[in-house]
Structures are given as C-alpha cells and as structure tokens.
Amino acid sequence: MPTIFIFLIYAAAVIGIAAFMVIFSHLLGEHHKGRHRDEPFESGMPVTGDARVRYPSHFYMIAMFFVIFDLDAAFIITYAVAFKEVGWVGYAGVALFILLLLVVIIYETRTGALNFGPQAKKILKYMPDSIITRKSME
Numbered sequence: 001m002p003t004i005f006i007f008l009i010y011a012a013a014v015i016g017i018a019a020f021m022v023i024f025s026h027l028l029g030e031h032h033k034g035r036h037r038d039e040p041f042e043s044g045m046p047v048t049g050d051a052r053v054r055y056p057s058h059f060y061m062i063a064m065f066f067v068i069f070d071l072d073a074a075f076i077i078t079y080a081v082a083f084k085e086v087g088w089v090g091y092a093g094v095a096l097f098i099l100l101l102l103v104v105i106i107y108e109t110r111t112g113a114l115n116f117g118p119q120a121k122k123i124l125k126y127m128p129d130s131i132i133t134r135k136s137m138e
Contacts, residue, residue: 061113072101 079086079094086093108114 065108065114068104069101072097 075097076094079090083090
C-alpha cells in the first residue's frame with residue numbers, strides 16, 4: 001500500500017475523531033443560559049475593567065530582550081551537552097555567539113534601551129527623525 005494512502009487514512013481518522021468529539025460534546029453537554037454564562041472566567045472573581053490594557057513600549061522591549069537572552073541560554077546549554085562531539089569548532093562557535101551577545105548588551109546599555117529612569121528618552125537620539133516625527137503626529 002503506497003504511503004500516501006496510509007497518510008490519507010490517518011488524516012481521515014484524525015478529522016473523524018475530532019468531529020466525533022465536537023459533535024458529541026455539543027449533543028451531550030449542558031444547554032442553559034445563566035446570568036454570568038457569557039462572561040469570561042476570572043478565577044471566580046467578578047469581572048472588573050477592560051481586558052484590553054495598553055502596556056507601555058518598555059514592556060515589549062523587556063519581553064523581546066527576555067526572549068533573545070532566554071534563547072541564547074538554550075543554545076549554550078545545547079553546546080554544553082554536546083561539547084565533546086563538537087570539539088574546538090563548537091567552542092569557537094559558542095565563543096563567537098557569547099561575544100556577539102556581549103556586544104549587543106553593551107550597545108543596548110549605551111543607547112539607553114535598558115534605561116527606564118528619568119532620562120529614558122536618551123534612546124530617541126539614535127532613532128531616525130522620520131520615526132520620531134511620525135510618532136509625535138499620532
């Protein structure tokens with residue numbers, strides 16, 4: 001039997017099982033309208049305020065830095081696990097990677113990207129004027 005037929009049988013089984021679960025949960029589930037039925041669940045607490053909170057841009061910068069520096073830990077740990085197999089070439093690659101991260105941290109510190117104090121606007125001098133004027137017009 002060709003592989004494509006096996007894949008099609010598998011795909012049909014997956015779609016059939018998913019459809020079966022959705023249809024039977026709809027037929028056998030409870031159908032009632034309560035006062036709080038359509039409200040989002042917040043751990044039993046009454047809903048307060050709007051869910052669409054506007055976060056400052058500093059929040060997103062910190063989130064991006066976290067993702068970047070969290071991923072580098074995964075790369076370095078991967079190297080540490082396989083350091084005997086990769087040898088000096090792997091060591092040179094990880095050393096270059098760490099050096100690049102060090103350069104990025106120095107750049108972020110000098111541009112003020114990590115400064116959230118009273119002089120946090122220092123980063124604006126490194127941005128193109130077109131971006132700054134566009135943001136002030138909004």
